Amino acid sequence: MITITDFGSGSKVFNSDKRAINAIAKTSGTSLKNTKLLFRIIRYFQPASILELGTNLGIGTYALALGNPKASISTIEGCSQILKVAQQQFSNKRVSNIKAIQGDFKEELLGLTLHKWDLIFFDGHHSKEATLTYFKMLFPTAHNDSVFIFDDIYWSKSMTEAWEIIKAHPQVTVTVDIFNWGIVFFRKEQAKEHFKIRV
Template sequence: MYQIIQYIKFLIKSTNQHGVHSPFVFNLVTKCFYNKNDYPAYNQIKKYRKSLLKNKHVIEITDLGSGSKKTKSNKRQVSEIAKTSGSSLKHAKLLFRLTNYFQPETIIELGTSLGIATQAMSLGNLDAKITSIEGCSNISAFSKEKLKTFKNINLINADFSNILQKLNLNKYDFVFFDGNHQKEATLHYFETLLPKAHNNSVFIFDDIYWSKQMTEAWETIKQHPKVTVTINTFHWGFVFFRKEQAKEHFTIRV
């Protein structure tokens, strides 16, 4: 019910490119969000996701985050995980377009799951160095095997809090937060990764309306002094650190 109410509020407040006066955001919306090109990579994304939706293999889950709202069982078929927890085809395509648009050199993903988003980001920029972290050892092992042909992806099985301080990277160009959907954890990961963000970095937070607490985390992040531009697409929250822009928050339908 919380999400339904928030979505109605979002629809009332949101706009498209015609309500955007920032050239940076306007270009992002028109050239990336609303890009209608049918990229060849979309076929690979569809094929991989479709194979997972047909996969009846059972995985024993160790959930270190907020868990699933669909089931409390710790044993789940790959097909079920892909359907309820994996990235949708629409979002996977958008992730492809985003990495294709920004061409980040370093990508961090918190929450590999079955690697649908990971594969999409890799296809968007095969030269990017992608570090994807998954807390569940069995899911991590499954995804590592499935994505072994992608040489630019490094899959790590670890607790987010333990590994983030140990990553040997000088900067983060693109960070996708898609793991632990809890307020305190989200804010902690944000603060941990913030020192290595730069002027052109983009942070993307999944499920900002997962719960009232997750929305509170999003509102806190928006107000951080280093954050200048944010975009709320309901499912995702985009954060930018562009010093040349005045602080402004956008609500965009995607």
């Protein structure tokens, strides 16, 4: 059991701040299906610099690290207790390419916005306002081949609204909606197009 400090939109499952680690893994950790998909995305694109907002137990983070062991991965988690569990997992599995940061996303991002990111996984604060704020903060760090992945785009009506605003951004060229995630590309050589696929 650990005590959770939730900086995001809260939980639709838990109504207490004391939670069992196995329950967190089952309900709010990255699912096995999504973990495999994340691994395949990283293996395909081979991003060298990766940012993750929302480490949770580090299941998704571990998939990022395995997908490209040479990548430099920065992951931010608001809750110190849950990050401690994730860091133990990284240490036990001898993953050396992950830099774990504990703190408020917005504050921590201020020191990371000068960086150019090949891939960003937005998997933390599931609200319209927060998602759009992080997108606006991190958009200048994208380059032509960057990939942004947004988790839980249908988690709430406001998250879906945020997704529609991101899709409409003039520099966003291609999006892929796979229901759980929205994947964003910025390739100037491609015409603006939106896809919906089942995986």
